[in-house]
Amino acid sequence: MENRETLPLHTLQVNKAIVTRNRAHIFVHSLLVMALLYYRASCLFFFITSHSHPWTFTPAIWLLLLTSELTLSFIWLLGSAYRWKPVSRAAFPERLSNDDCRLPEIDVFICTADPAKEPPLDVMNTVVSAMALDYPAEKLWVYLSDDGGADNTLYAMRRAFSFAMVWLPFCRKYGVQTRCPNAYFSMDNKGGDGQIRSAEFYFEREKMKVP
Structure with missing residues (x-):
């Protein structure tokens, strides 16, 4: 084989x-x-x-x-x-190596320009979602390019970084599948993913909602 x-x-x-x-x-x-x-x-x-x-x-x-x-x-x-020459691709993620050392490094570039047309909240959801990818943290790099150089985008980025310090360990600890904060907290069910969770999970989940 x-x-x-x-x-x-x-x-x-x-x-x-x-x-x-x-x-x-x-x-x-x-x-x-x-x-x-x-x-x-x-x-x-x-x-x-x-x-x-x-x-x-x-x-x-x-x-x-x-x-x-x-x-x-x-x-x-x-x-x-x-x-x-149209090409169709078939991916086989199950063939990825279990050894994290063999995985390549990944750079994720997120571009924004106008905070009026691209609300900083939506941009930060994208940034945090990219940071929360199921990939070795030491091999994942996320960059935000703000062509407009807006002050509110910079402030939102700082707030997103503070939130990510709590959100990322929470996702890894409880195996959260939906890692976009806006999508996760907008779900109808109380647990956010339909799974039965412990009281500690719900406590930490509600704690993250506090500014």
């Missing part, structure tokens, strides 16, 4: 039928786009070489149509990149 540590953690699969269909569609669409651009260029050439029907051609409208068509074609081209 092959050692599970030598087995891949994920596999890639390419559906050739889907690839063929997508590439055929891209090819036909490209021909139509080129035909449309040729038509626009021929209209301009006809206007320059013939002034028999000047009312049938308006340069401003022609330029507006050409700009919109080029913009839409460019957006379509960007969207076609992932259709060129």
Whole structure:
């Protein structure tokens, strides 16, 4: 039997039928786009070489149509990149090594910019959730990048750090599965996860709600 540590953690699969269909569609669409651009260029050439029907051609409208068509074609081209060779992945987390020393280090980057559009409370829930991942603490690094440099985001980060000092040991001690604080405390059932807990658990759980 092959050692599970030598087995891949994920596999890639390419559906050739889907690839063929997508590439055929891209090819036909490209021909139509080129035909449309040729038509626009021929209209301009006809206007320059013939002034028999000047009312049938308006340069401003022609330029507006050409700009919109080029913009839409460019957006379509960007969207076609992932259709060129779609890949499906299958992950096998059960093949992870039980030895924490063999696990790689993980960096988690969380970006925010405007506290008005991205409430600091939601951002901090994301930060604390990332910190509470079921992974060796010495190999997990969480970074928050605040492009706006807001003071209230910095203050919220300090408060989140203080809360995480209590929340993370609580999750590890009682095996909490839902480790996003907002989602966990919003659950209807009293225990938060449907399990029967001890009186000590409920005491610590309610204690964390106190600011």
